[in-house]
Amino acid sequence: MNKLYQQKHELWLEITFASFAISDEAIKxxxxxxxxxxxxxxxxxxxxxxxxxxxxxxxxxLTLQKLDTSFQIIHALESxxxxxxxxxxxxxxxxxxxxxxxxxLEYLKEILSCEFNNxxxxxxNMKREWIDKNLAQDQIDALTLFxxxxxYKEYELILIYAYMQARTKDVMxxxxxxxxxxxxxxxxxxxxxxxxKLGILTLPRMLHEMTYVVKDLEQFVKDGIEEEExxxxxxxxxxxxxxxxxxxxFFDFVNYQESYHIELMKKLL
Amino acid sequence: MFEDTKMPEGMNPEVLEHLMxxxxxxxxDNASGVGVALDEKTxxxxxxxxxxxxxxxxxxxxATNGCQDTVVIGSMFTEMIMNNNIEYANxxxxxxxxxxxxxxxxxxxxxxxxxxxFIASLKNFENLQNGLEEELHLxxxxxxxxxPIEGDSNE
Numbered sequence: 001m002n003k004l005y006q007q008k009h010e011l012w013l014e015i016t017f018a019s020f021a022i023s024d025e026a027i028k029x030x031x032x033x034x035x036x037x038x039x040x041x042x043x044x045x046x047x048x049x050x051x052x053x054x055x056x057x058x059x060x061x062l063t064l065q066k067l068d069t070s071f072q073i074i075h076a077l078e079s080x081x082x083x084x085x086x087x088x089x090x091x092x093x094x095x096x097x098x099x100x101x102x103x104x105l106e107y108l109k110e111i112l113s114c115e116f117n118n119x120x121x122x123x124x125n126m127k128r129e130w131i132d133k134n135l136a137q138d139q140i141d142a143l144t145l146f147x148x149x150x151x152y153k154e155y156e157l158i159l160i161y162a163y164m165q166a167r168t169k170d171v172m173x174x175x176x177x178x179x180x181x182x183x184x185x186x187x188x189x190x191x192x193x194x195x196x197k198l199g200i201l202t203l204p205r206m207l208h209e210m211t212y213v214v215k216d217l218e219q220f221v222k223d224g225i226e227e228e229e230x231x232x233x234x235x236x237x238x239x240x241x242x243x244x245x246x247x248x249x250f251f252d253f254v255n256y257q258e259s260y261h262i263e264l265m266k267k268l269l
Numbered sequence: 270m271f272e273d274t275k276m277p278e279g280m281n282p283e284v285l286e287h288l289m290x291x292x293x294x295x296x297x298d299n300a301s302g303v304g305v306a307l308d309e310k311t312x313x314x315x316x317x318x319x320x321x322x323x324x325x326x327x328x329x330x331x332a333t334n335g336c337q338d339t340v341v342i343g344s345m346f347t348e349m350i351m352n353n354n355i356e357y358a359n360x361x362x363x364x365x366x367x368x369x370x371x372x373x374x375x376x377x378x379x380x381x382x383x384x385x386x387f388i389a390s391l392k393n394f395e396n397l398q399n400g401l402e403e404e405l406h407l408x409x410x411x412x413x414x415x416x417p418i419e420g421d422s423n424e
Contacts (some may be wrong), residue, residue: 140279202289208332
C-alpha cells in the first residue's frame, strides 16, 4: 500500500508542478484544481492505510524533468496518470480515484487537440528574469533564495500537518491542521508560480522521516511558531528590499498571513 | 586538489544548480554508518549515510530540514568525497573550512552541521565494527544558527 501512496504523492506533485510550469492561465488554473483533488486522494488513501493498521511514508523517487514544451509536460502527465490508474485498488476509493483521473485524462487530451496550447516552457531555463518587472540583480538574488527556502518549507508544512491530521483524534486539532494545510497550499502555489516566472522551478527536496514523525506536539508547535516568526521577518525584509510595489505588497500580505498562522498554531497548545 | 571548488558566495550558476538539484540527497538502505548532527535550539538536523568499501567512500547520501546553505554545502561536500578515501574526506573538510572563512557565521554553522553529520556516520561505523548496537550516531551541535560562533561545533 505504501507503494501506491508514494505513487499518489508523486502524481500530486507532478500535476501541481505541471500547473506551475505551464504559463497559459486557463490550463494552469484547471491543472491546479486537479492537483488539489489528487492531494485529497492522497489524504484518503493515507487514512485507509492507517485504518487497516498499516503505515505510509513520504519517500519518493520523482524527479522533475526540465521539458521544453507544454505538450511534452502533458504527455508525461498522461503517462503517469495512466500508470497510477492501473494500480488503484478495486474498492470505493479506488473507483473514485479512477473516475477522477479518467476525467483528467480527457482534459489532457483536450489540451493536446489544440496546437495553440503547445507553448514553449521557460520555467526551467535558469535565466532568473522577470519579464514585466524591473528588478535589480540583488533583488533577484534575494527573491531566489527566499523562493527556494519557502517553497520547501510550505511543502514540508503541508506534509507534516497532513501526517499529524491523519493521526489525531481531536476534532479541533484536525480543523486547525486543515486550515494550516490550506494556507500552505496557497503559499506553495504562489511561490511555485513565481519560481516558474524566474525560470528556477524545481521540486522541493524529499522529506526525511526525522522531519515529519513528530513525537512531541507541544515542542513541535513552539518550534513552528518560531519558524513562522522567522518567515515573517524574511517576508518583511524581502518586501523592503524589492522595489516593486506589486511584489512588495504581496510579501506584506504573506507576512500578515503568517501572523494568523501563529494564532492557529497556539490553539494546538 | 580542491583548487576549483567554488563556495556558495552569491548566486553563481554552480550554486543555483546545487539549489535546484541537490546532489546525493536522500537515504541509503545499506549504509555502513549513519550519523546525525542536531541543532537542539532550532531542531535543524543533517543525517548522513556513508557506504564504505575498505576506506573508500563508495556511496553517500544526506538529508536535512535545514536552510539552503546547508543543502548547498551538503551537496558540494558529498560530491567532493564520493569515491575517495576517508583521509581525502577529512582533507576536504579542512579545505572547505578554510574557504568558509569568508562566509557569515550562520553559514559556518551550516557547514559544521554537515561535516559533523559525516563524522558521526564514521563514528557509527566504528562503533558497529566494535560490536556496539547503535542505529545511528548522534552529535548535538554546540553552536546554533541563532547564536554567535564560539569554539567547537560538536560534542
